[in-house]
Amino acid sequence: MKPLPPLCAFAAVVLGACVSTNAALIDPSVHLARTCPSAIRLYTTPDRVGHPYREVAILNAKGESNWSNEEDMIESMRDKAAEVGANGIILKGIDEPSALTKVIGQVAKTGSQRKGNALAIYVPSDSTSTATVCAAAAKKS
Secondary structure: OOOOOHHHHHHHHHHOOOEEEEEEEOOOOOOOOOOOHHHOEEEOOHHHOOOOOEEEEEEEEEEEOOOOOHHHHHHHHHHHHHHOOOOEEEEEEEEOOOHHHHHHHHHHOOOOEEEEEEEEEEOHHHHHHHHHHHHHHHHHO
16 A cells, blocks of 8 residues: 555545545525534435435535545535535536546656535435434434
C-alpha cells in the first residue's frame, strides 16, 4: 500500500478519506433542518423514490482516485445532503478516470480524480423515519 500524501494523510485522519462534496442549492430561499448522514437514503433512479419529493441541491463530489473509492464518494455526498436538510440522494453517477489517465497522473505526479454527481432530495413521507434514525444515531454518539 502506498503512503498517503501529507495533506491526504491529515484529511484521512480527520475526515476519513480525501473526498470533498459541494452543494448547489436548487432554491436558496428554502431552509430545511439539518438531518443526519445515516438517514440519507440512496436511490439509483428518480422512479425508485416512489413518493413525491422536493429537489434540494445538486451535489458534486471529487476525490483522488488513489485515495478514495465509490463508498467514500457516497459517504461524502450523504454528509453534504444531511447538511442541507435532505433525506435522500438520487445518484446520477460516479465517473472513474481511465487507466491511461491514472498512468499519466502517476508519471506526471498530478494524480487523477474520481467524480460523483447526485441530486439531494427531501421526501416528506420519509420525515418520521428520518427523525427516528437521526435520534437513534444521536444516542449512539
